[in-house]
Amino acid sequence: MKLSKKVVxxxxxxxxxxxxxxxxxxxxxxxxxxxxxxxxxxxxVIQLPDGRELSMIIWDTEGHSKSVEDTRKSYLLxxxxxIYVFDVTREDTYKHMDKDLEYLKNTYxxxxxxVIGNKLDLVSEKxxxxxxxxxxxxxxxLTSAKTNKNxxxxxxELAEEITK
Amino acid sequence: xxxxxxxxxxNQKIQLTIVSFDGIIKETDNKLFDWKTGSSIYDTHPFFYxxxxxxxxxxxxxxxxxxxxxxxxxxxxxxxxxxKIKHSEIAIIFYDYTEKYKELNQIAQQRNESFLKSKALALxxxxxxxxxxxxxxxxxxxxxxxxxxxTSIIGFVEVLEKTKLSFExxxxxxxxxxxxxxxxxxxxxxxxxxxxxxxxLKIVEERFVFSDLIAGLNESYSRLADEKNLxxxxxxxxxxxxxxxxxxxxxxxxxxxxxxxxxxxxxxxKISLSVTKNYQRTNKLSINFKIEDTxxxxxxxxxxxxxxxxxxxxxxxxxxxxxxxxxIVKNLIDTLNGEIKMTSQPEKxxxxxxxxxxxxxxxxxxxxxxKKKYTLPENKKKFRILLVEDEETTQxxxxxxxxxxxxxxxxxxxxxxxxxxxxxxxxxxxxxMDLKMTKVDGxxxxxxxxxxxxxxxxxEVPIVGFTANTNATERDKCLKSGMDDxxxxxxxxxxxxxxITKQIAKKAAD
Numbered sequence: 300m301k302l303s304k305k306v307v308x309x310x311x312x313x314x315x316x317x318x319x320x321x322x323x324x325x326x327x328x329x330x331x332x333x334x335x336x337x338x339x340x341x342x343x344v345i346q347l348p349d350g351r352e353l354s355m356i357i358w359d360t361e362g363h364s365k366s367v368e369d370t371r372k373s374y375l376l377x378x379x380x381x382i383y384v385f386d387v388t389r390e391d392t393y394k395h396m397d398k399d400l401e402y403l404k405n406t407y408x409x410x411x412x413x414v415i416g417n418k419l420d421l422v423s424e425k426x427x428x429x430x431x432x433x434x435x436x437x438x439x440x441l442t443s444a445k446t447n448k449n450x451x452x453x454x455x456e457l458a459e460e461i462t463k
Numbered sequence: 464x465x466x467x468x469x470x471x472x473x474n475q476k477i478q479l480t481i482v483s484f485d486g487i488i489k490e491t492d493n494k495l496f497d498w499k500t501g502s503s504i505y506d507t508h509p510f511f512y513x514x515x516x517x518x519x520x521x522x523x524x525x526x527x528x529x530x531x532x533x534x535x536x537x538x539x540x541x542x543x544x545x546x547k548i549k550h551s552e553i554a555i556i557f558y559d560y561t562e563k564y565k566e567l568n569q570i571a572q573q574r575n576e577s578f579l580k581s582k583a584l585a586l587x588x589x590x591x592x593x594x595x596x597x598x599x600x601x602x603x604x605x606x607x608x609x610x611x612x613x614t615s616i617i618g619f620v621e622v623l624e625k626t627k628l629s630f631e632x633x634x635x636x637x638x639x640x641x642x643x644x645x646x647x648x649x650x651x652x653x654x655x656x657x658x659x660x661x662x663x664l665k666i667v668e669e670r671f672v673f674s675d676l677i678a679g680l681n682e683s684y685s686r687l688a689d690e691k692n693l694x695x696x697x698x699x700x701x702x703x704x705x706x707x708x709x710x711x712x713x714x715x716x717x718x719x720x721x722x723x724x725x726x727x728x729x730x731x732x733k734i735s736l737s738v739t740k741n742y743q744r745t746n747k748l749s750i751n752f753k754i755e756d757t758x759x760x761x762x763x764x765x766x767x768x769x770x771x772x773x774x775x776x777x778x779x780x781x782x783x784x785x786x787x788x789x790x791i792v793k794n795l796i797d798t799l800n801g802e803i804k805m806t807s808q809p810e811k812x813x814x815x816x817x818x819x820x821x822x823x824x825x826x827x828x829x830x831x832x833x834k835k836k837y838t839l840p841e842n843k844k845k846f847r848i849l850l851v852e853d854e855e856t857t858q859x860x861x862x863x864x865x866x867x868x869x870x871x872x873x874x875x876x877x878x879x880x881x882x883x884x885x886x887x888x889x890x891x892x893x894x895x896m897d898l899k900m901t902k903v904d905g906x907x908x909x910x911x912x913x914x915x916x917x918x919x920x921x922x923e924v925p926i927v928g929f930t931a932n933t934n935a936t937e938r939d940k941c942l943k944s945g946m947d948d949x950x951x952x953x954x955x956x957x958x959x960x961x962x963i964t965k966q967i968a969k970k971a972a973d
Binding site: 303312313333338339342361362391421 | 508509510512513515516517526527528529530531532534541564567568571572575576578579582586
């Protein structure tokens, strides 16, 4: 069996998890918002720099409204990485993120967790970076699923990191 | 019978598939998905990669995964999946709840959409507010930048007017003066509209002689009426108190704007301003101002938009203006809690009726008239003025204005620090102090002059603030910092002379 890793997209509803999922896997984007119920799962085969092939199994989960603890536990089973997505234009999607990250870190000790601020196309990058830093909001990457900014790069770097 | 049918139907929505630990399908009833025995479950859907992490030992376990999307090229099923691991076999049971989940999906869609729409609206609102703030600060800054050169233009034209000019030069000077004053009005209009929009317009209540306000308008517009060969009449109800309390400057601005409009659009006939009292209760009264002209009037379809911003209906007539005048009038009247109505007939004329609330008080002493006459003291032939100003053109203009007047010597300091150096070496009768300067600014220099010297000739010298920034806060700041008076750029020659004379005369009277 080929090398495979499970990656789960988490975060509030409407932050763009499905848009990132579709942008990365199918290079598609739609302005229309469609709620995700349960979980949709797709596979993307990635060529790693060392020549190996990785099947990245991405679980795009239903967004939560309060806390990541509301996400069904079985969806998180056997994960290699969590991508916590927030919306840079909605403070409510990152205001209490520290509690969510703490929960993931304590409950899933061996799982890599990354934080993405999405919808970068709607704000000035400089201003949002300044605001996030002022509020001590951690993030690994700022993306725009709409413009494809940083999306491919982020997933490829993650693939490398979890296969080391 | 019905129950049995239901059970049969439900049975059709459950599939059982048996898989070995290496993912090979051993048995499947294919009620939902058509899979071949002997093939790998991993090739059917990426969900099944989960099996890898569940089968690290062969103990009996059960896992449940609700609402998994299984999509193929033609359809999508939303199933709850139960995985039971026993011995070396994995039993996977699929429950097809597509219909139930699609119903739930609609509800969730509506709930989330309405939430996200409200968030998007709030974001748009925040963006518009930020844009508005930027616009207002931009206008305030550009105001300062425009006013400074405009001060020079208007001032030098006034100086130029007083020199010997040929007929052609006189005509050219008249045009420059007219256009620069027009530019001045435009800048003021822009500032006013941005203040109104940002809620920064402050109403200043003061006691004033009401008849003087109307007389001032009468004087200016009678001259214009003569030039245009029009009739101009003003009428004041004798029942109106002589001294009223209200925002004199804004009332003047409203009437001036409306009269200016009336004169712009009237080529023959008559323009009138009549002021009557509506009613009076305790110390409050309501005044009606009626401005009537026999001008070109406004077409019926244009009338609802007459107070909109940037509205001009007579482009072809090439009448100058920003289209902001009536919008400002309407906003000012609203701010003053008044009302305005307009009636108009094309080719016959327009009437504006304004009702404004004002106050009065019964007092024995008359308020100080705005233009009380002052004369320079006779103990000196010439008075020494220190001009503290960093702009070269303004320095030159003020020097030229004061020296031409004949009663003043002028020294120039380019910032507050240099001003301090000067006042320690020479006595001055007055200081004209710019506010924004490098090193020591006008407020700091004033503070130092008022507080650091025991010699009263220095510490009590009259200081007049001098700036292009026209807001009331700036004026208050000047007076609070210890200045005696304030003059705006661009200034008129007679206003500059008046304020200097007034302050020197007041000091001499002390």
